Amino acid sequence: MVLYALIAGVLIGLFYGFAALGLSLAFGVLRVVNIAHGDVIVLGSYLAYELSTQAHINPLFAIPIAVPLAVAIGMVFYRFVAPSLGRSKDPEMLSLILFFGVSQVIEALATIGFSVNQDTLLTGPVGNASVQIFGQSFPNYYPVAAAVAVPGALLVMFYLYRSRLGLATRALMSSRADAMLSGIDVGRTSALSFGIALALAASAGALSIYVNGGVSPSQGTDLTTTAFAVVVIGGLGNPAGALAGGLVFGLAEQFAQSYEPNWAGMVPYVLLLAVMLVKPEGLLSRRVRYA
Amino acid sequence: MPERDADASGQRATRARQWRRRGADLAAVLVPTVLFALARTVDSNLLLLVTIMVYVVLAQGVNVIYGFTGYLPFGYVGFFGAGAYGTYIAVAHLGANAVEATVLGGVAAVLVAVVLIPLLRLRGAYFAIASLAAALALSSLVSNPALTSVTNGPYGADLSKVFSAGGSYWMAVVIVAVAMLAVVVLRRSRLGLQLRAVRADQVSAGYAGVNVVAARTGAWLLSALLAGLAGGVYAWSISVFYPTAVFDTTISLFAIVFALFGGVGTVLGPVVGAVVLYYVYNAIGVSDPQYFQLIFGVVIVIIALFLPGGLAAVLVGARRRLALRGGDVR
Amino acid sequence: TGAQAGHTRASAAAAPKQIVVGTLYASSGAYAADSLPQYDGVKFWVNQMNKSGGVYVAAYHKKIHVKLVAYNDQSSPTTAATLYSQLITQNHVNIMIPDFGSVLTAPAVSIAQDHHQLLFDATASGTVFFTPNNPYIVGSGIRNSAFWPQPLVQFLVAKHIKKIAILYDANDFDAAQAATLDHGLKAHGIRPVYYQSTATTTTTYGTLIDSIAATNPQAVIEFGYNTNDVPFLNTIPTSGHRFNMVFTVFPGQLPQLFQQEVGTKNLGYTYTYATPPLVPYSKVNLGLNTAQFSRAFKHSFPSVPVTYPAMAGYGTALIAQEALAKASSFTQLAMRRAIGNESGKLTTAIGQFKITKDGAQEGEFLPVGQVFPSHGGTTIKVVYPTSMATTKAKYPAPKG
């Protein structure tokens, strides 16, 4: 039981971390509180579902399809809303209202388009065989989800910490005006980051439909909440932090399920509170001096 | 001009301004209260009126904690639920009457807030999410089968023996008055000013001699009290409910959106925001139920894009344009 | 009860032009999947009535056109509360059918009582709703879920199954079932080897199933909503564990959904409550029988599967219809009295209508069903009690 919870916690935790990456990026870079993050995950899940049931393509192909699509949509959308956010005195809060509205719209459209029922994929991403890890048997989508999550996060890390564009992005995180003064096209870089954030969310959707046992239009809020919790545990704007937060969240949840299932719903949140009180800026974060 | 005269006329102007201010404050408390008290003669849907009043109070509570301190409580519903269940426990286990129970609901929320004071060490999004986590944890605590003897666990709360449509309506009116008064007093007090300073820069506020922790805690407890009273009166007004109904996170989101839409940091903004948006929400539901959520979502997006800063900002902007920097608009 | 609501008193003078039926539904959110079919069932009845010239109202000795007023509560109890209030105070409905389930029905109970408005409750079974001093609610659809597992207890005892694991979600509906099952088993000296609750939002079950398996149960009973049952059933085969018996709540109520979302392989040989239309009631004395309803409903709503919530909506509307047909005066209390007199005498497409003094439905009975693979899908057959059984249970479930 210990071993099972441990492995499941790590695998699911990595997925949680991946599902939270986009949120972390959007908030860290753009100070956009994307309440609609979970709803974008839901859209990704529906894409996977439609691919699998209509076109009989492996649902994981949703990821390569979703990425360019989401980047494009995200960039256009961000360009459209950025002026309003830029003009606002408190863009963080304005984005909260804005994306609350967006979340309502997405959920409504998903309901109209896909009906309210939960949809499940019966064939796993790599067939239906279960996978043996240290003598324990797991649904094969656990390791698949983890196997997508880790390189996904690495890619984001590479983008942020190794690429020129990533440097520009982090400069933007730090100070918009000074980023402009470095010759960075702030509008395009922001839009791109937002696009990437959406792409990450949509990609997570292709895995979420398995890990969360299906997809339904009303799932978005719960997914957003979990993602927020994960991001905050790890520290905002840091991909490694998101993964760390995901692991903490996943392990807490799985261990609680194994020993105290009736408190399992509470445990990750109590743990989140505990982490916050011990390390208020999240597990992995850098502080800057005040004076 | 002789100095004396200038002084005297200056004093006159100051006194006049003071009176105008007091009048405006009084009106800010009385007008919404009286309008809500009279509303029942126009709209027979008392529960709708109570719900709107509940949202007015919640929006004011968000105003107190967010508008004055910059702490955005995603988990604000936790206090609401604590108030509702505090009221239930007061009736079911302490034999309180409904009015007492509602007040005890407020107290229950304050107690929860006391436990959560350490959260105030967090900032920005961290605080927002941590408060949400606290609310979710509280919700699952209340509905846990292990606590059935106290909260009736998952089986729901039943207050129908104290149900009174009229009673809860008047209680809601009173609580609206309390909320308005709280915000007016807070805004006029030095504490209000200090909170705005703390919001801008807590370290500087510390060097200004402001006890940052105490000031914030005050606002936190006050906003919890308002939410608890709102939860209590709401529990009374529907009287039969389940944990999911009073710990529904959309209640937080609605309260926040209403407050922001109206304009935080102002006295009347959240009231107008709650009334207008809730009526819009309700009206869409009636006229075109099919696309209810879609339209509501689009309305909110439009508001966010074209009315940033809320209704109050629009009004203040108009006033600014009329008379550059007129007295006490902020 | 001398004081009557204003609008019902006026009825003494002249017959109303129409009978207003009010209901709520959720087009989105947690309850939408069940709420919409229930609403369709009500709509179906309204269309039927109007096609036949309206509903018969005994107080006026004539048929009167039916008008349906329905609002969308988005699965939010707060919104539902104001909309119930609106139905009562502004639409002055004559017949009120609250939304699906206990959570969304709860906000209607007190306000309806206060306005002397009778609730025809289709799918809410909360114990807190039915009290001696509230005559304004009748359970016309399902029975309190606390009664549901009684046949299941008998079945387990009869099969000599001793090691039983119970996992339930922390909500009224499921917790009540779990408590009944636990009690019932203990009365037979059986103590569950695993008895735990989990949050209703749970959707990942791998670890839970692993710890259940560690107790070596012969039967695993999971009480959840359909959004829990689906992932639960789907996770078992991949967990590497096998159980002789697995029971979940919803396959019997939403068989098409489960066929689609769980599939023959994972669903095969599991157990569930058998509800109409799986349990057909062919001899009815009110409305269409189960088979007729299924056919007619499919004709009216070709894209909506015939499910229990739809039937519950229809069955509840039938009870309201009977109340109108029997009440000597056109008041809510008269209707309540009239329908109280019919208790035990009516059978509809969803079974017997029999209520307690407090108005709670007690006529319904949920036999134990088992899912059998059949050509191109699955069928659910009643396996207990023997009097109703159409086949024998296959226990333990065959491997493969």
Add this chain to the structure above:
Amino acid sequence: MFAESASAAPSNEAPRANALLEVEGVTKLFGPLRALDDVSLGVKQGEVLGLVGPNGSGKTTVINVISGLLAPTSGRVLLDGHDVSGKAPFRLARRGINRTFQIPKPFPALTARENLEVAHHGGTLSDGEILELVGLGGRAERLAGELTASDQKRLDLARALVTGPRVLLVDELGAGLSKTELDELAVILRRLVAELGMTMVVVEHLMGFLEQVADRVTVLNAGAVIFSGGLSEALADPAVIKVFIGG
């Protein structure tokens, strides 16, 4: 630890003759970085101590430790013989220690006057008088966020003055001022000392300014005190010339 045992027996170490503010062997580490290394200094009532040193030598850190923004890793700070190390800034502000910031931090959305209204009032001067004193009389109703960088510094000073400090810590108030303005500022600071008996620690790079203001200077280098004494002696000290003046 060290601070505690020391404060347990204050009589052992008699405070230096009438030093109002004393820093005793303060060390401050930031991770591996030793920002302050056993720094001790004392300032008498009514005295102005100039604190100089190359960039990054630890001047601001000294101010931060005295004013309670940072707790010392070891060592302690005494006000009037009482250990105040690690006390919250607002308590120190009320007990008479206040400061300005190298990068000014006013409340941008409040007017200059409101910035002062916020503060705990401990002094004898009115808000209006203080604004006049620091040269912001004409800008009382302007939002602080709209003031120039150097006006914001004056506002910072005003905010500190409102609390009626006995000890005022001034961190590079002169940076970015023209010669005339520097002269005005020096006059203001000296008036505070002369008329209100204030005690000051003034961090400054501009020697001309310190000449007008400071009674004595302490020179820091790499977190350690390398000189203590008169300004002219300091300017002649070879070590000081090497690391600070250049040439």
Add this chain to the structure above:
Amino acid sequence: MAAAGAPEAAAGVLLELRGIGAGYGSMQVLWDIDLSVGEGEHVVILGANGAGKSTLLRVALGLLPLMRGTIRLRGEDVSGLRTDRRVAQGIGFMTEVGVFPELSVRENLLLGAYRLGRRQAQANLERTYEGFPLLAKFRSRSAGSLSGGQRKLVGVAKVLMGDPSLIVMDEPSSGLSPVAVQEVLDVLRRIERSDAALLIAEQNTAFLDLAQRAVVIEGGRNRFDGTVAQLRDDAALTRAYFGIE
């Protein structure tokens, strides 16, 4: 360098601001200001606290919209051009604060050469480390942990990283110790020998030694524009800005 298109601009004029009016919201701060910087020319802006020096520089960089007037860069009208485009055309600006606190010193420096591309940036980085050994030591520390003066140094080095043809600085010396001021002056003197132009708002008159021309702004209007020698001849201005020495 095609200054030919602009009729008014004399050959060799790099940046030209004409009839500038600007401000914040509805509050106007600058009134009808003229300012030009020739290719390779060094100009120092003087002005009392609040005169509008920072505002003028912000306008020149496009951080603040114009109310009135035009800005030309090498004869071309850039009045409406985005800031990053102006930077891409070779203006480097050091603001009063001027670093990315969350990023390391090295990353800060690399961002200074963002417009030049990866390879050139790397080359300039080596050069900068030679010029400012302290920064080499601090390369992996976050800029936000540095002291005020250390940050200023990073800011100066960062601007130079971009090899701009016009270097704009807002009070580069404030907060620097005398040694560090000398260092900065030395660096700028080295630039003096290159062909980059300088536009510096300063209070420290030592910087006048670098400049050919001085511009004095008072109350948001031009008060003086001429050679440094002419400025020293003006008794009133000398008293105000150099003090009586």
